Amino acid sequence: MNDISAQAATLQWNDQGLVPAIAQDWQTGEVLMLAWMNREALELTVREGRAIYWSRSRGALWRKGEESGNVQHLKELRIDCDADTVLMKVEQVGDIACHTGRRSCFYQRLENGEWQVTDPVLKDPQTLYGKS
Amino acid sequence: MNDISAQAATLQWNDQGLVPAIAQDWQTGEVLMLAWMNREALELTVREGRAIYWSRSRGALWRKGEESGNVQHLKELRIDCDADTVLMKVEQVGDIACHTGRRSCFYQRLENGEWQVTDPVLKDPQTLYGKS
Secondary structure, three states: OOOOOOHHOOOOOOOOOEEEEEEEEEEOOOOEEEEEOOOHHHHHHHHHOEEEEEOOOOOEEEOOOOOOOOOEEEEEEEOOOOOEEEEEHHHHHHHHHOOOOOOOOEEEEEEEEEEEOOOOOOHHHHHOOOOO | OOOOOOHHHHOOOOOOOOOOEEEEEEEOOOOOEEEOOOOHHHHHHHHHOOOOOOOOOOOOOEEOOOOOOOEEEEEEEEEEOOOOOEEEEEHHHHOOOOOOOOOOOOOOOOOOOOEEOOOOOOHHHHHOOOOO
């Protein structure tokens, strides 16, 4: 899976030129995070074999793990029936996808009408981003 | 998990008042689909214990399975660190989440630079929607 430019053209990019991209652990199936990709991010993801998103807050490409080292190696890339969502199976370096230092970003579960934190912080974010 | 109205208020709804919602098989971990929810859809999902989305194309609530019978029973509801994405673990009635009659909507995988269909149609969509 190298040249993606023709395939990228077939996706249904939204008004901002983006599609949601889900990252799923390729072995456990755990959903790690959802972020966004523009066409360049998708093409680079395939070309470099690692998840590269578009940061909406920073308005820039976001090479996942560029600061933390927690790169997501691409194992498989899928699109859905409407071609408006990307699903990646990834190998999560460091076992931490979330900027809070947790394995997955989906660490809050609804229990008795409240969001409960279910997953532990594996690494202090200060350490994760080299700011300690 | 019954009263969600207070919790729903804390989500980061986008400009259209929506968040992406991922449905994942609660047992296999397979990602079945991604659709959208507005606040009412999320509240009804929790209240009725089944996935209810907002159909952007129809501009209406979409009780998943209302036509096909392939309801998604809610087993677990999570949000991510930014509170702008919902993850549901569901029991997929009929083993078919996709309107094409496939188990998952993510049935196209990038192989050698092309989208390849990897999953079989389990049931003819014409039959699925009672139009045969």
